[in-house]
Amino acid sequence: MQELPAQFDNDELFRRIASGKAFEWDIDLFYYTSAQLLNGFMGGFKSKKDIKLADFPQPSITYGFNDPAMLTAFEMNMFHFSAAKTLEEIQQLNELYRKSKSFQDFYREAKKITDIANKGWMETEYNTAYQVGASSATYARLMQQSELFPYWQYKTQEDDKVRPTHAALDDLLLPFNDPQWNDIYPPNGWNCRCYVVPRLKSEAEDTDFGLERSKVNSYMQTPEWQSLKAQGWGVNRAKTGEVFTENQFYIRKFKNNAASYLDKLTYEKWGLKSAEKMREQASEAIKKYEGTAADWWKDQKKLNDHISILTDYAGRKIALDKDTFDKHTTGKRKSRVSYLNALIQTIDNPDEVWINTGNKTKKYDQMVLLKYYKYETIVVIEGLGDDLGLTIDTWFPLAEQKKKIVNNYRRGLLIKNPEQ
Template sequence: MSKKKNTTVTKISKAAEPVVVNQIVVKAPTRKVYDVGDWRNALRSADSGRVKSLYDLFEDVLIDGVLADAVSKRIDAVLNSELTFLDKDGKEVEEITTIMDTTDWEELLRQIMNERIYGRSGVEFICTPDSFHVEPIPAKHINLRNKCIVINDSDDKGVPYEGDTSLLILGHERSYGLLLKATPFAIYKRGGFGDWSQWIELFGMPQRIGKYNTYDPESRKLLEQALEQAGSASYVVIPREAEVETKEAGKGSGASYNEFRQACNEEMLITILGQTLTTVQGENGARSLGEVHKEVEEGKNRSDMRFVQRVLNNHVLPLLEARGYPVNGGKFIFPKAAEQLTVADIVQLSDIMPIPQSYLHEKYSIPVPENDEPIARRQLAAFEPVDIDGSNGTATVQNIDGGAVPTNSTQARQRAEASFFRRLRDFFVAAPTMMGANSKLPCPTATLSDDTLDNRLIKRVANGDAAYFDAELFKFISNDLLNAIHKVFKRPLKNADYVYDNLDPAFVTAMEQNLFHFSAAKTLAEVQKLNQLYRKSKSFEEFTAEAQKLCGKFNKVWQRTEYETANLTAEATANYQRLKAKSGKFPYWQYVTAGDEKVREEHKKLDGVTLMHNDPLWDKIYPPNGWKCRCHVVPRMKHEVSKEMVNTSKNIVEEYMGSDEWAKIKATHFDRGGSRTDIFHSNNMYIRKFAQMAAKLMSKVTPADWGLNHSYKQLIRNAKEEVKEYKGTPVDFWNKHKVRGKEGEDVLPVTDYNGRTWQMSKDSFDTHTSNKKKKRGFRTKYLDVIEEVFQNPDEVWLNSDASEPDVKDNYLNQYFYIKYYKGVAIVCVAKLQNDRMNFLSWYELYVSDKRKGLLIYRK
């Protein structure tokens, strides 16, 4: 009791029971097909004091996504703004700061903003000594004419709200908010979509004409029945001797319906937000025009914040003070936001005013170096030239400085002795600060359309949004190359006359992993080259012209070569796997070219070479033997081959291996035989040895660069699905799900979204469900969600796990399946090891570095 007497906040000692909210009879709004006549009738009814029909109509039109998003955008601008309470001495009050950090306070601000959207709003304050709670009052239950809260939405009388210190009611009679003005356009748009769909149904499908014999009426019935069952397109049934002529009143593409839809959207956006370009893109819009529209929207946001601030100070403060909160003499304010400074701005300002280093460390969350700790600086990877097709297809990519990164040089020592601000500028990647608004070039990027990948990529580079990596480009390259090998694995092999079993999933997965690495290296190289072009260009037009040439080489010419090489290599290696499996029936293999004028001279020399299937020479000459090589191997039975054929073939191959032609094949790394499980050799990638340093090169790419929420904590807060905990024992789970593996041991299988089956050994399962080596017994409760994480993940990353004791390299060769549940994220880890599909582990996600590497799947 003494502690209560010493408190500085005097609140009511007994929980206040809700006076109004628990009496209101909440009914579902009327759902029907509305037209503009209904809107006008509802408005007349509201002017007479009966607002139910109008607010039911508002609830129905908010189904429109554009209108709902505009309303949400207007409200969120206030909710996302910084709001604080200062007492009479200008200091924050802890008790008020605490309630302002609750969802109820957010609901209070939302209801205050609803006065502008609906024309009226209200809340009931339900406070206890230990909590702050508000309950919203539906707008259609607020009768401003009679100044009461009606129990049923169709009543005229109810509970008076004047003088009640628990109720906050906002609004003016005959004021129905912004939704009143936007509703007719939502209704017009809904009707326009109906007319558009009808137009498509009538004119989007061809008319069918069926003709029957006049003297055979039975055939007419059968013809009518067949046409009716053949689909919904219109049809005409006429005698064979008759003619039908269709007169078209006019021709059109239905574009007017789309223009009508866009006009309705624009009117709704202008009504709610005052502009359009911050939500939709105009056909002829420009960046400067978009900035003007943004200023208009920000002007409305400032008006909303002033309105909310006045309501809080004039109406909410007295209610809080009556409940014992220490608000006397204080006020709520929206602090004026300071203009955001870029790194370049800070560097320039440092020449004219002192800037504390502590401010910069705090602003960018950069820790202060300790003692002789090395200072981080920008050191980009050295991209080396790659010869794509052996002639003029050379992708020469350099560092961002145009040469090798200096290490033990005068330049390096000068950097080490530079000022703090020089080092700060060096720490950040230079490309973004040299582009877009801060660039030496004017950037009229709106002159480029968004209809092609090349144009979108060029615009992102010019705007500084693709300074190091580009997710869309990676997706295009990897999907194209994956499609090339999947076409092989999902159809019968064209050069075989027999049927084989399905390919080993480990073999296919290894090839896919190689293509992901190749695609990432190519993406880094192309983006790097585009940024170099931008810095060298004297005008935006020059940059655009050169960039389109470069993209044409990377994304068309070379991509086509790489696609065909991937397709042919996959076919050859798949054929190798199948031929090995049938070597008992077909002990000999024969090298065969495509047999046309395109065959290279060096490959013609191998045409007809026939050797035993296990001859070591196949590990060298098995095709493909170059970019776009179409040569293949066919099987031969024992009676089809003579000893003389084999001896002659060996002599041909041994002589060939001493030729200049073979030296060229070795130089391009196409001498690896059919047993390989990769498409592109590491030295044939745009960044040589990329796979060995992939984790390091991709460490700069964040989830935000992939278009994902950067914070996994935010994702689990927003998740709706609850995790299903397993209640049994690990032994029961193992006995229920185990299967016999290929080598005779028991394993736990799990199949992922792509049809790949990973397996966990009994020893590994016991380690992860007990506390023998580490405290992992708690993971047992997640056994029931393992299958769901694999089959329905939110994200799948190809990454490396530096925390594992046996991981000491920079390979991206572990698959991280992540699924977000309410309050927790579950990670399942798998890895291809020695041709085995191993399921390694599962655990709760606690650190962000698991979401690094290559994003190969997202829901």
């Protein structure tokens, strides 16, 4: 298992609780938790680019050119999980502080909570993120090679730490598209170290697949499997884009109710200045694009005739659909053509990036990128597409007098701030 690369200063957290500075939320705890998980995931994904943890900055995944689109979905999932864990832990600590007779009493009992949450459970969660990252990278490669290697083999570490139920699955061989992989593709439980390797057609010629499937069926009848399934296992995370499933969140039904918790996290609670002051500090005005929409579209990198691929500040690949582009550059929205330079500047170097929810969905799965210029603020909204990759949904300017409107976008989870 992997070791945590850094430890959190729980003593400082206790002082913030006692002084009322962490009544509902704690920025440092959220950034610490999410940074650990993101580092664990990308460590497993075998990326050579690490996420720096100095002073627990706003974390993000650094993408390589060939990374699958659903990396963004994994990233969102880990931010959501970290937020739920932070909210739950801060609530517990504040309740404990109110009940304590002295700071010494509070400190003694609070340390028990943080030793579990920020060390014991954190190590397990970090290892889970690492294993999901590793297995997801393997899954992406195996799917690309499925014609050459049409069979997959389940493997354990074959040491004394392997649980007996997993040892019974060692060397299991099934077609790559067998539906049972949806249930047992590793990791297959907390701290599971199992993995999958590809096999040629010739290596499976003498295999009794009925017997192989019976091994899986027997495993699914065990009390261990039933318990793990109830805890949110029994899914192929490489397909769903989740490190942690709904049943594994610290707050029940968090995904469907995230707005009720996170919309309270306004820019003030993140220690940010008002949008008006941010614009006053801006060093430049928007340099308007003077070409035509057709010329701009022609100059962009394309996936095909209908999809342009842009790259954001973290290296995420973002799809801009031709239909979306046309709707934003013709008719009543024709004026947005002049903001195409600002669109690129905003995704390339935003001042702030938020995860929150839009008007069309209750899901907390849109990224709002803001860039402040003199007199105007540019907003770019990105959403998760059907393939779990990012798409540009809209971009538009907000004028100086609309400061109340821009602050509506400055809520939720701040994953990049002006100082980063």
